[in-house]
Amino acid sequence: xxxxxxxxxxxxxxxxxxxxxxxxxxxxxxxxxxxxxxxxxxxxxxxxxxxxxxxxxxxxxxxxxxxxxxxxxxxxxxxxxxxxxxxxxxxxxxxxxxxxxxxxxxxxxxxxxxxxxxxxxxxxxxxxxxxxxxxxxxxxxxxxxxxxxxxxxxxxxxxxxxxxxxxxxxxxxxxxxxxxxxxxxxxxxxxxxxxxxxxxxxxxxxxxxxxxxxxxxxxxxxxxxxxxxxxxxxxxxxxxxxxxxxxxxxxxxxxxxxxxxxxxxxxxxxxxxxxxxxxxxx
Numbered sequence: 001x002x003x004x005x006x007x008x009x010x011x012x013x014x015x016x017x018x019x020x021x022x023x024x025x026x027x028x029x030x031x032x033x034x035x036x037x038x039x040x041x042x043x044x045x046x047x048x049x050x051x052x053x054x055x056x057x058x059x060x061x062x063x064x065x066x067x068x069x070x071x072x073x074x075x076x077x078x079x080x081x082x083x084x085x086x087x088x089x090x091x092x093x094x095x096x097x098x099x100x101x102x103x104x105x106x107x108x109x110x111x112x113x114x115x116x117x118x119x120x121x122x123x124x125x126x127x128x129x130x131x132x133x134x135x136x137x138x139x140x141x142x143x144x145x146x147x148x149x150x151x152x153x154x155x156x157x158x159x160x161x162x163x164x165x166x167x168x169x170x171x172x173x174x175x176x177x178x179x180x181x182x183x184x185x186x187x188x189x190x191x192x193x194x195x196x197x198x199x200x201x202x203x204x205x206x207x208x209x210x211x212x213x214x215x216x217x218x219x220x221x222x223x224x225x226x227x228x229x230x231x232x233x234x235x236x237x238x239x240x241x242x243x244x245x246x247x248x249x250x251x252x253x254x255x256x257x258x259x260x261x262x263x264x265x266x267x268x269x270x271x272x273x274x275x276x277x278x279x280x281x282x
Contacts, residue, residue, distance in 0.1 A: 007054065007057065008053040008054065008056070008057045009049055009050050009053045009054050010022060014049040014050075014053055015049075017045055017048050017049040017053075018038060018042070018045050018046055018048075018049035018050070019038075019041060019042055019045055020034075020037070020038040020041060020046075022034070023171075024171050026171065026172065026173055027172050027173045029173055030172065030173035033173070068144070071144075075147055075148065079147055079148070079149060080118075080147075080148045080149070085107040085108065085111060086107060086110060086111070087103065087106040087107045087110050088106070088110050088113075091106035091110065092106055092107075104270065105266055105270060108270065108273055109197070109201040109205075109269075109273070112194070112197060112198060112201065112273060112280070113198065113201065113202065115194075115280050115282075116153070116156035116157065116160065116194065116198050117151045117152060117153045117155075117156045118148055118149075118150070118151050118156070119148070119156075119282040120155070120156040120159040120160065120282070121135070121150070121151065121152040121153075121155035121156040121159065122141065122142070122146075122148070122150070122282070123159055123282055124152075124155040124156070124158060124159040125137050125141060125142060125155060126142055131155070135152050135154065135155045137150055137152070137155075138150055153202075157195070157198075160191045160194060160195045160198075161195075163187055163188055163190075163191035164184075164188050164191045164192050164195065165188065166184070166185045166187050166188040166191075167182050167183060167184055167185060167188070168180050168181060168182065168183050168184075168185055169181065169182070172185060190276055190279045193272065193276050194276065194279070194280075197269060197272060197273055197276075200269055201269075208262070211255055211258040211259050211262065212255060214254075214258055215251050215252075215254035215255035215257075215258055216247070216250070216251040216254060217251040217252060217254075217255045219251070220244075220247055220248050220251045223244075223247075224239065224244075224248075227239065
């Protein structure tokens with residue numbers, strides 16, 4: 001089924017048979033109303049367009065659908081590995097031990113990055129020839145031979161920007177004069193949240209300074225090493241100089257504050273990501 005770029009029941013030919021065009025996107029309530037009115041207008045023509053055409057297509061496309069299922073199994077199993085949560089090598093180095101609790105943040109946010117840069121990027125070009133030219137997508141980015149390896153952060157971000165400007169209007173079953181006419185759709189609000197989380201992981205998180213450096217702890221440790229007669233930490237541990245002890249205590253306290261702030265921020269962002277998980281699909 002997924003191999004089809006278009007279902008026959010969604011074509012202009014089906015609109016002609018049915019006598020009622022499907023039009024563009026609608027809310028759930030909008031589609032229910034459209035189905036009801038189209039069926040009541042002409043039940044036989046509606047059945048031919050909505051049921052008979054799909055059944056004919058199912059029969060004719062069965063061999064192609066099976067080949068496509070095999071192709072996508074291989075893609076999902078060995079290339080995109082959609083059965084697993086994975087972390088980029090820059091976040092968790094292959095072969096290095098990483099406790100389970102420390103895997104959650106990079107694994108989940110790496111998947112969010114893939115969602116934006118691979119899945120949404122594909123949605124941006126899948127049915128738009130001009131978009132494919134704009135983002136210079138390769139031949140394997142769309143169509144029957146598509147493998148989900150093409151990546152474009154700009155294409156994904158631009159798709160989010162389009163979603164973020166969706167408002168409730170006639171296409172959404174909302175008419176001028178309605179209380180919520182012109183308001184942002186739930187899809188737009190979710191896109192804003194996805195974009196915020198994406199930017200946090202891509203721009204803010206990696207720009208953090210090492211807490212040992214930011215707190216001054218690294219500088220105190222280095223000073224202790226330099227003052228030590230053997231070049232080790234003897235002076236750091238045994239130095240009773242009040243000024244040195246105060247600097248060490250301040251740096252250590254600041255280090256604890258920064259680490260706690262980072263943990264709270266990471267946890268808050270993970271919770272926000274979990275809350276929108278049902279919207280991360282293509």
